[in-house]
Amino acid sequence: MERLFLVLVLILGAVVGAPAAGAASTTTVVNSDASGAQVSRFDVDGNSLDAHDGSLIQVGDVFYLYGTSYACGYRYQQNGDFCGFKVYSSPDLAHWTDRGYITAPGSCQYCFRPHVVHNAATGKYVLWADGGGRYLVATSPTPTGLFTPAPTPALAVGGAVDESLFVDTDGTGYVVHNTTQVAAGLTADMVVERLTPDYLTTTGQYTRLGLGDVEAFAVFKRDGVYHALMSDPSCAYCSGATGEMTATSMLGPWSGSWYDPNGVHQSGRAEPRWRARIVNADNCGGQPLASLPIVAADGSTAYYFVSDRWNGRAPNESLANLFIGPMSFDADGTLRDIQCVNSFPLSLPGPAGSYRSSPDLDQRSGFDGFRHYCDIAGNVARQQGFTPSRTGTLSSASVTAFQSGSPNAPLTLEVVDGATGNTLSHRDFPVGAVPWAPTALAARPGVAVVAGHPYLLRLRSATTTGCYGWEYNDGNPYPSGVESYSTDNSGSFTAEPVRDLKFSTDVGATSVFAPDGVPAGFAKCADESGRCAFTGTRTVAYGAGTSYRFRTAADGIDCGIVAFGGDPLVGTLKACYTAPVGGPAGYALCADENGTCKVDAPAVVAYGAVGAFAYRMAGKGDTACTNAAFGGDPVHGVAKGCYAATVGGPPGATACAAENGTCAPGSARTVVYGARGAFVSRWVTGPVACTSAAFGADPIPGVVKGCYPV
Incomplete structure (x- = not known):
């Protein structure tokens, strides 16, 4: 089955994209293009980074970025x-892998700014976050969570x-926060409080800096001097x-104020302070997120400024x-003005990363140099040309898209013949299936190309x-096609020759x-x-309608967003379904693992178990299992088998025509x-004629075929 094949693709993709162990290396971290325009950051699967107002730490050779997710539509001060x-x-601040949730969606009404540190004494990772009128504290034995809540901390x-x-450096922990307990006419001061040895609450020791309007703090220590960076003034999502304030002790005195x-x-009101x-x-377009000391392979330490670019x-x-950029210092240790560099080389303690590629990848416009825009709605449409390098079946077509402003109709992705203008494939993504964060939306067209x-x-x-938005690159990253747009409901399109969609x-x-x-064949389990x-290992689907996420799990799985790494359909009640233990629906066992599958005519053979399969076309005769x-x-780790597809159409489908007949489905829809x-x-x-000519290819020569609406 196509969806089961996706599980295999993801497994193999993870192997393809995994960085090999090796020595130290160098990579380039890019913030903006040559013109200074910001470029989007994507994870190794091609989805934008959805972690904001958080923190960034280094653990060995690996960096961890924590942040608030906004992809489900979370909105500040709107009870989202x-x-x-x-x-x-x-491994390199350029290639990011989504490790999922550390705090479950829906577990808070007003939560922001998750900051995580490691407590060497307890071996735990400790999270503090703004919980709306209080701080949330939680712990985890690993940097990727989940984090278990701890009691609300006491503040001095x-x-x-x-x-x-x-x-x-001596293991003492501190929480740096602002306070709105200030004199009339001011907004917020900075406070440093010492933490207890477990980092779960404060000791009562503190100092105030006497500032008037600050927030978003980041602290680092260099050559015995503490540097506290902050946003001035305080304002949500501003720049x-x-x-900067400095001290030789975290509890002060701090110097640098004026x-x-x-x-x-x-x-806009006056605020002398x-x-x-x-x-x-302008914090390079936002507010401080972290000040990151990076230890290179030679043991040297460089310091980097990280900010949210709102x-x-x-x-x-x-x-x-x-924004990520290097900080520099005068000979006496004074921090120089931070430069908002477009890019910079970074020496790494370990190997650099890479993006993932599926085994059947044929064409793509890449990951680098993209920006976003939103205008797909009503009469406005966008399209991207592509030219396959090989003949076969278009098993996946992905375009990176997002929603903005609460659309009220689905986003449609179509595959169109560029020579005839005929629509070959049509997929509607419900509003809830399109995240607010740019995401690689994949359709499985199954059309011959x-x-x-x-x-x-x-x-x-x-x-x-x-509207629905899209990611684009105006540097012509894909020479074999071009982006074009329509303002008359797809009646005509105007090409933009050097622009490509992602x-x-x-x-x-x-x-x-x-x-x-x-x-077909999956059974509801929760x-x-x-x-x-x-018990044992099974593939599980989580979702509703036409939108699902899949996981292969052992001995059960929680039916929810956290376990499946995301919400396949926001705002809709979902359920979970397990794959059958044997083969896919519509297939019959022909051999156990390491046996020989014998078929009396050409057929697709599935190899695997519990919902995870690899597929291949087998001719009449023997196929090694x-x-x-x-x-x-x-x-x-699971005993597998080979399963040959049986005669007829897809499970549950009813034929509309035999080969060389005419299929009249009665409404616009997909026919296989x-x-x-x-x-x-x-x-x-x-x-439509039920012929190889009408469908662009003969999917299985030498076998009598049919047509089936699905």
Whole structure:
């Protein structure tokens, strides 16, 4: 089945993209293009980083980025649903792997700014976060969580909002926070409080710096001097100046403040106040997130400034970015003004990372140099041309997209023949299936494509509110196609010759298809928030409608967003479904693992178990039922088998025509053509000939085929 094949693709993709162990290396960290325009950051799967207002730490050769997720539509001061705290890991600050949630979505109504440090004495990672009128504290034995809540900490100074954690070289921990308990006319001062040895609360020892309007703190220590960076003034999602104070003890005295009689509050009113020394005018587009000392392979330490680059103070900050840049110092240790560099080389303690590629990858526009824009709605459509390098079945077509402003209609992704203009494939993504953060939305078209022939990936929507956005690169990263747009509801398109959308396509040799939704043969095992219980290893689907996430798990799995790494359909009650122990629906066992599968006619053979399979076309005769014959192990540690597709159409489908007949499905829909597990598909809006010519290929020569609406 197509959806089961996806599980295999993801498994193999993880192997392809994993960095090999090796010596130290150098990479380039990019913040902006040559013009100074910000470029998007993506994880190794091509989805934008969805972790904001958080923290960044180094553990050995690995960096961990923590932050608030906004992809489900979480909005500041609008009582939005909390999307959870997430964590990403990277060997090089350029290639990030999504490690999932450290705090579950929905577990808080007003939570921001997760800061994590490691407590060497207890061996635990400790999280502090703004919980809306209080601080949340939690612990985990690993940097990737989940984090278990601890009691609410006691503070010596109340009125706290933003916070940051710092661990000194002797292991002493501190929480740095602001306080709104200030004199009339001021906004917030900075406070440093010493933590108890377990970092779970404070000791009562503290110092105040006497500043007037600061937040978003980051502290580092260099040559015995503590440097505290902060945003001045305080304001949600603004780009205030970077202030700096220094001390030789975390509990002070701190120096560097100056009185500004002309100080201005973020609202525009006068706010004369004490301020920190300014080392950057706008935090490189946001507010401090971290000050990161990086230890290179030679033992030397360099210091880097990290800031959130906010998205115009939007209530939802899914489109916010990061800035990472080196800090430099005078001979006496004074921090120089922070430069907002477009890019810089970074010496790493270990090997650099890489992006993942699926085994059937054929075309893509890459990961670097992209920006975003939102205008797909009503009469406005966008499309990207591509040219396959090989003939086969288009098993996946992905375009990176997002929603903004609450659309009220699905986003449609179509595959169009570039020569004839005919629509070959049509997939509607419900509003809840399109995150607010740019995400690689993948359709499984199953259409036949020909090497060297032009095709288009078209995005459109009938929404009358909000819009759907897209990622683009104006540096012509994909010379074999071009982006174009329509303002007349796809009636005509205007090409933008050097612009490409962020996309990828896979072309496979075996035509395996399943309708969107729960694969045939899967059985419901739990409602959302329940426990999907089973013994052994099984593949589990989590979702609703046509939107699902899949996991291969052992001895049960929680049926929820955290266990599956995301919400496949926001705002809809979901459920979990387990794969059958044996083969896919519509397939019959033909051999146990390491045996020989004998088929009396050409057929697709599935190799695997418990919902995870590799597929190949087998001719009449013998096929070895081994990992080697199928290109790898689809599910490790489980006894597998080979299963041959039976005669007829996909499970549950009813034939509309025999081969060489005419299929009239009665409404616009997808029709598949083939037999014995091998099918190609086509989007039809009227009667269609049930022939290889009409569907662009013969999916299984020498076998009588049929047509089936799905």
